[in-house]
Amino acid sequence: MDLARYFSLRRKTTGSHNSTHAAHGKDRTYLPLLASPINEDVLEVVSGNSSDLEKVNTHTSTLDSSNDTATFAGNGRASRGNIIVYKQHTEASTIELFYDLFFVANLAYFTAMHQHTDAECMYSSHILDTLANRLLALINYIKLFTLMWFTWLSVTLFDVRFSIDCVWNRFHKAIQFGIFTGFVYAGPVFDKYSTSGVEKSYRNFAIVLVIGRIAIAVQYAVVMWQGRMFRQTLIPLGLSAGVHAAAAICYAVTMVVFPKGRVGLEEQLAWYVIYSAFGF
């Protein structure tokens, strides 16, 4: 209707409906640097007298028995009397869907690469060689997909619970976009037919994974710090951060300790299975 508001911010305040637009402009706030995922209602309840969640729990449940609310009470409480400490999301945000696009772009790239290697497998002389090569290419594809999906899962499991739109979380999303772009290093590692530069990509890919997991661990640690008044959340959040940090360390260990051998264990296994299945 009022096209002027799409054009510039200044015209909005100096327009004909000056008072309403000024009020609308006042509503417009800047993106916070670091938003807290804690429910404000729970904070209000806690700031009364006790900082212990058990007391608050009984407090609100006795309070709520007089109100008899169905599923969600106003003060951040679930049906069974458990306090919902963190803000709820009802649907996926745009940046999460954008993150899915990065996943799919990677998937498209590796699917095309898989078809390419599949075509090269056709030129082997022996039928069983062809079969084994195809199986290996498939295993490589599944491995790569698993790695990508679990990377996506780690980020998503954090996002659905604790992600609030703020500069800090957007910065971490940008890091995760970079991580998925860094998956290009995984291409030569899982491509059986390109032998050039495998060691270098293997190392770089480990660095990419380590950075991604450290970023998620830091995010969990920040949420833990933000909710430090709820003692019950400290252990699980600390453990989650610890799991991701430990995974980062493990990836770093795979980079340093185990260099990429030419013939892996699963490769030998695949050949063994193929050749024993056909009685050679």
Added chain:
Amino acid sequence: MRRVIISIIEGLLIFLIAMIWRIISFKYTHLAERLQLLTLIIIGEGIIGMVKSVACVTKSQTSNNMSEIGTVIAAILLLVCKQTLMSRQQH
């Protein structure tokens, strides 16, 4: 292979933590919706591959035989069935 195992263990541990300490559970989150959307996008990737293959088949020859047409129809029917299943799951 080791990295794949590490990542699987990592994901399962995060789920385990959320299952033991219910205060950070996934009960009221939109995790199911996110997984559905990702599945949809991955199926879209599959459709791209299918259409590419169909284009490849029709490009290389002048006349199509019945088995190729049948394969294409079967692929489309499979996608339709998958879509029906997904939309049923939503409600």
